[in-house]
Each structure stands twice: as C-alpha cells, then as structure tokens.
Amino acid sequence: MNSIQFLLLISSALFSLGVFGLLTRRHAIGLLLSLELILNAAILNFVVFGRLYGHTHAHAFALFIIALAACEAVVGLAIVINLYRHRKTVLTDQMQLLKG
Template sequence: MVPAQYYLLLSAAVFCIGLFGVLTRDNALYFLMSVELMLNAANINFVAFSLFWGNLTGQTFALFVIALAAAEVAIGIGIILVLYRNFGSVSVTDAATMRW
C-alpha cells in the first residue's frame, strides 16, 4: 500500500496551487477553478485516509463534497454572469462594494 504521506503531499500541493490561484488572480473564473482545486485537495485526503483506515466514511463524505462543489459552481457562475452584466468584465477587483 502506498504510504499516506504521499497522498498528503499530493493533497498539500493541489491545495497550495489552488491557494496560489486565489491569491494572485483577478479573474473570477480563475477563482472558481482555484476553489475547486482546494476542495479536491480535501477530497484526496478523505479518500486516502478512508483507504488507510479501512473505513468508508471518508469516501462517502467525499461524494458529498463533490455535490457541494457542484452547487458552489452553479452559484458562482450565476454571480459571475451578474458581474459581467454590470461591470463588463469578470475581474473581482471591479466589484468593490456590495451595491452599485
């Protein structure tokens, strides 16, 4: 069996790539993709420890995280659409206030 440290290193790398995207990009679509990377990093941990401990709770919970990610993308794309209509761009720095 592959040691758990390898899965954790992969998960940490994917999470930090997502965090890098969130911290450095202005485009809201990049934001969504980066958040998806971070959620999938958590999923890697869930599945890895589920396999490691022989308990199915992690794998089942990973399915729920995937469903939550789908819901988040649905809302996120709706927000991006409104952002594009009102500002003409999808840059998150343009929307600096809650009302416009």
C-alpha cells in the same frame, strides 16, 4: 517513500497551489478554478484516510464534497455571468458595488 506519504504530499501541494491561485488571480472564474483545486486536495485526503482505516464515511464525505462543489460552481458562475451583464466586468478588484 510510503504511498500514503506520497499521496499526502500531492494533496498538500494541490492545496498550496490552490491558495496561490486564489491570491494571484484577478478573474473571478480563475478564482473558482483555484477553489476546485483546494476542494480536490480535501477529497483526496478523505479518500486516502478512508482507504487507510477502511472507513465508509470518508467516501460519503467525499461524495458530499463533490455535490457541494457542483452547487458552488453553479451559483458562482451564475453570479459571475449576472455581474458581467450588469457591470461589464469579471475582475474581482473592479467589483466594488458594496464598498463603503
């Protein structure tokens, strides 16, 4: 098997596992973990194709994705901790404050 194909297979497997986690987890932090899996699959794809075609922007995009993933994790965890403090829950199906 070509190494590109193997890496693409790994990346799509990571993405599908992340989707599986997003659909099954109830804990809000568990959802964040699955989201990190999905972002890593995207980064891996960027780096593979950047290596294949020798393009610098792929690496730059991967760096931007890592930076934005850090931001997303910080804000998400702040929201989770605040929610835990006020509502005493971290389960996504019990967060119904905005439910009409």
